[in-house]
Amino acid sequence: MAAPSSYKDRNFLAVIGDEDTVTGLLLAGIGHVTTGANATRNFLVVDPKTEVDKIEKAFDEMTSRKDIGILLINQHVAERIRYKIDMYTAAFPAVLEIPSKDHPYDPEKDSVLKRVKKLFGE
């Protein structure tokens, strides 16, 4: 069983996605900018010009933060850093792939569906 210290302070949701997804989720009230000298955000707006390095860095940063419980990431953005997502095995924060405006949810790319297929020998 996971120690309560590993999750009790994880209060925030974080999002890595395109502008509309981030705007929508910030409208829902999940956006948070920490106060202090080195203010950090719990969101990253990704556009087609955003470099993979930047997405990877944001992913690493958000997954290493101790106050984030769930990291939401657009499925098409996750595809750009697929190896990193597949390698991620930590229990917290949970990483969830969500649809975006231009890229609706694709079951073929869903890691859970892939796992189910594997479990039932398909």
Place this chain on the structure above:
Amino acid sequence: MATQQALDDLQDKLDNLIISYLDLFDEYQSSRTEISRNFSEGFLNLAQANFNAPNRVRYGQDMYDNRMQALRGVHIAVDETDVTAYTLKDLTSPPKATTPEKADLKPPPSTDDANPDPTKEKTSEITTDQGDSDKPDTNSDDAEVALKLANSKTDPLRWFGILRPMTLGTAQKNFVHSLPPIMKLVSTLSDIEYHEKVIRDLRQKVRGMRKELGIKIDDGSDGEPAAMPELDKLTIGGEKSTDETAVDNSLEDEKQREEEVEKALRDE
């Protein structure tokens, strides 16, 4: 010592686990559908808001408030089997002891009552929907007032000005309503992972027990496709199977017979 009865019991247990696993998977898919629906409605409303925006402004990252504080968050609870339950948490009513200065900064409740905010209803609806008992222990009335005050002051809609299209508010509602299914989906995922682990362990046990009892049944449960009998006879590249050799031999015999017939004809 493994017995047939123990094996049957284990098989039943495995079957039940697979049934509940598939139920969870069904839940997973329905949550996915709900999230997709809320998101697509939200995107559509956001697009309409952008289309109807005065002065052709775009409601996007240029208008975010860099002092934003989260209004909604997540509460995590882990049970003894490591299955994690995620619930939506209202972050606008923190325990009083931790942030006493915030309470002093709040405007009197009357100002808020005079300017009713449409988002208030929605937020209180979300908080009542979650129904979790793990929320910070505050007096329910106080928490409600604090929630309303915080929302009127820190509502993200305010970043986008006063003359914003109504569809922006609708988009906000869509995205707020997508949060509970997100929580449900992540919780289901954790449960699915636990079930997968248990199913794998049980399958291993069943296989061991079958071996012990000398039962050779291939139900394809180990994730490998059942071997096709005709494929077993064939080999790739190396040695030829007995059937193939037999075919080769018969071909050679036929050739020899033909040669003999030809020779006899020539002699005649």
